[in-house]
Amino acid sequence: MTWSDWSWVLPEAFSTFSDDVDLIYYVILWVTGIIFVITEGVLIYFLVKYRHKEGRKATYDHGSTKLEIVWTTATLVVCLALGIVSKGVWDTMKIDVPEGAMEIIVTAQQFEWHVTYPGPDGAFGTADDFEVLNQIHAPVDEPVWIHLRATDVLHSLFLPEMRVKQDAVPGRDIPVWFEATATGEYTVGCAELCGIGHTTMNGTLTIHTAADFQAWATAQAQRPRP
Amino acid sequence: MSTTEKDIASAVDAGGQHDHHEIPWIRKYVFATDHKMIAKQFMFVSLFFLVVGGALAGMMRFQLGFPGQPMPGAGILPDAMMAPTPDGAIMLPEFYNSLVTMHGTIMIFFAIMPLLVGLFGNLLIPLQIGAEDMAFPRLNMASFWLAVPAGMLMLASFAVEGGAAGAGWTSYAPLSTSGEWTGVYLGQQLWLVSLTILGFSSLVGAVNYITTVINMRAPGMTWFRIPLATWSLFVTAVLVLLAIPILAGALIMLLFDQTIGTGFFRSDVGGEPLLWQHLFWFFGHPEVYILILPAMGITSEVLSNRARKPIFGYHSMVLALISIGFLGWIVWGHHMFQSGMNPLLGTSFMISTMAIAVPSAIKTFNWLGTLWKADIHLDVPMLHALSFVSMFIIGGLSGIFMASTPVDIYIHDTYFIVAHLHYVLFGGSLFAIFAGITYWFPKMFGRMMNEPLGKVHFVLTFIFYNLVFFPMHNLGLQGMMRRIYDFTQYDFLQPLQPMNQFITLFAFALITTQVLFVINFFWSISKGEKAGNNPWHSNTLEWTVPSPPPHGNFAQMPTVFRGPYEYSSPESDDDFLPQTTPPRDGPGPSSGVPEPTPTPEGAEA
Amino acid sequence: METGEEHKSPPYMTVFVVLAALTVAEVLFALLFTGLPKFWMAVGLIFMAVWKAVLVAMYYMHLRFEPKRLWILVASPIPLAIILVVVVIQEIF
């Protein structure tokens, strides 16, 4: 085990909103870190300073309303501030799916991800749709809109390097979107306990350059299917 | 007063036993109606379950530390759990899922909850408010004897075909609705039935606590003279009373889905999978506070006493308790941010969640304030109480990460959550339980627990505990999911192997350390040094009676003249001032209550 | 003072008549006015149902003659019930 394992730094991420998420994380990390140091520091200081000595009597004191008000409001302000900061990013990630995003359907079922592409005609439910198993392929710098579905139980689509996580609920079509900022091979995981094979339910997310993606898509579309 | 005859009547119906001639041992030790005995019964049973839960955790940790390697000595387990191979037995994923589920279920419902509510609720409430017993002693007995079969069923489910429940302690539908999906059939149903029975047990208990606290306070025990332990247990009882029935309803619907093929939570039969999560967490979040509020109360009690100083801001402590009790009902959605729930609700739930952080913070600051200019005695109960405070700070602060919805997207269902909840439930509740047991042990058994041994146990537990659970934050931040049988299946998680081994080794150390507590516990019951009525020089009523208190607790009705935390008061030469001490220039209790009428002994029920 | 004893026996029969009448009214309303929009149908029926429920609680369960603090206790779970249903319904849409 190396010291880097103890790191509180988030692993690198490659989506348009990942920086905002990480920023909020680091803000919270600093805020809570400072509070942590202060409170625990005060605690230890008091333990040392006011530990029992013969003949010393504790101060008879029932507290102070002023202090109560101060730290109540302080905490409230800090918490609500964090809440407000978070709201914007949350809306971007979960609500505002960008216009003209490339649409694909990801259907989770024990214990694999079925990824359906609309094919050349760009429409689902047509003959030229094609499906790949446990692989999501997407072009870089282009928003991808995943229609997340499930056929049996709850699963959770987890793309750590994209900072994306969303449960797949049978009977619902949940919009998930991301826009990768770098090409490469990334992880697709299942984060919701979905049965005996839960642990094996992983795949790869491949981010191509626009050209490579076109090539891959056409190749897939022509691939004879059973 | 025209209620009087009715009161008598009700007392008859309530059937409390207080005849002071000898009670047959079966009524005294087995089917006991004395709240102190029932408290002890709860304690022994749930300490047993604590051991079971720890053992399950140990097996889980082994699999995570040494994935797919044969577990020494596991050959004795049936092949349905451990696949036998030439070089030893290897854990099966279905058994791992059962371990995850049952560790959570047993620890929450059969260890922490009965320890906090069953043990301390029964022991403290009547003693601290000056009552002779609970309002309904027989119901109290029923509460315990419903919990026992529930526990038996839960354990039995390991032995049945298909193994124990494997859908997580949250038992999310639709996974939990069908054995075709979990691979668990009867086990899942036993899980549901067991929890339903336990629900009845908790309900009966809650009815008892609430009635007792409202109606049976000794003269002068006004609401704002009630010790914080009892206050917290009262709020807890209200949460239990209103939350458990929701769970019971959901459990029964889920049971129907499994057995007779209804489709409440199955979309393929027209139901709503998310409905289960809403019902479960509408119960589940109050449940979280059921598991922490009594711990807070115990901590306040011990802290104020061992610091020989009045609790800082008693009123704001009480108000914080109450506001937690209210706010606890409108934050359940923060368990469901990634569940597919309407994202707009996500925001409102985030705000309410941020709001509920405030009362917890208030309590923490008040505990720190209590230590300010205090006279701190660092003995075992105090050490545990202090570690409750410091661990609860960590658990509380790490909660803010999840409260922030975008950050939660990344850390949800990762080990960061596991770390957080263990900092609250182990670092929080369990340390408070250790504090409470060592603090009230003399009241329960008339003897002190061994101090040096207790200190050794504390130090080791504290160190190992942090070495086990703190790194889990980092695992989570690296993206390691929870409830995962073999994380090495993911390439990006393989570097975490050493960290997991590190955690596992110290987890074993942590579990082993608890042997010290068991030894200390049983040794002290018989050999511990005799404790007087009031070894801690405490103010609250339970310390005015002999240890252990006799049947019926108080020789004559105590009258309360002051608050519970009058330590180092200038009014007394000593550094404590019991609630029963009349004011020097005192007329009587401020509420001006009449003197109690003497109690005729041995009246027949 | 308020101990639940010091009241004349409440108008049990009158309440009973009202309850019976409301029940009949409900059934007729539901079966005859089928033309009504579902929403107003529901509102009317629930109004009558709640009215009946309150009557039972007030007179048959003697709540009317109990101390105020008991009222507070009894009312406590109702907001929770409403929160649960309202929030989850929003969620489903």
Add this chain to the structure above:
Amino acid sequence: MTTITADRAPMAGMKVYHLKLGMWVFLLSEVMFFTGLIGAYVILRFAHPDAFGEPGVVLNVPLTAFNTFVLICSSVTMVKAFAAIEQNDQQGLQKWLLATILLGAFFVGVQAWEYTLLTTEGFVPMAESYHAIARGAAEGSEVIGGPLYGATFYTMTGFHGAHVSIGVFCLCFTLWRARKGAYTAGNLGGVEIMGLYWHFVDLVWILLFTIVYLI
């Protein structure tokens, strides 16, 4: 010990005796229990309106309306019993308790009969074998709604029925004790809390009947 409560009285508490307070507290939890069930029904019905039949199409409203009336009558007999013991009228107490028991048992009986009718018509909670026919139409002619309808219907009414049945047993116990003269004008706690429970069950049915049968 019988006077604990008497001399505990100084802290006025709830100003009602333990048993009554305890019963009310218990009823609060019952409220939450039915909140869970009824709430689930309302939510599911909002989510899947087409899965539920129009009032009177599948369920037999007139029969149940009559049954509702029976339950209301049983509430009256129950309060009569309480009023009787308030006047220390033992005969009246036993007479009215008996009447309540009979009415309650009758209610359960009618409900059981209703269940058998509905199931024979194919209105069952199970997902597999589900089909419901329109009242009065030919066997299996018209299928209404989905499995949720049956599931929620039987769960809610079933649990209410269970509460009534338990109530009937408790009433029998109360009657048995009344015959032994256990209750007097000064000691009617048992009767009063029995009444509280019984009226609560009635109250729940009033809401259930409206929500399940009429809306």
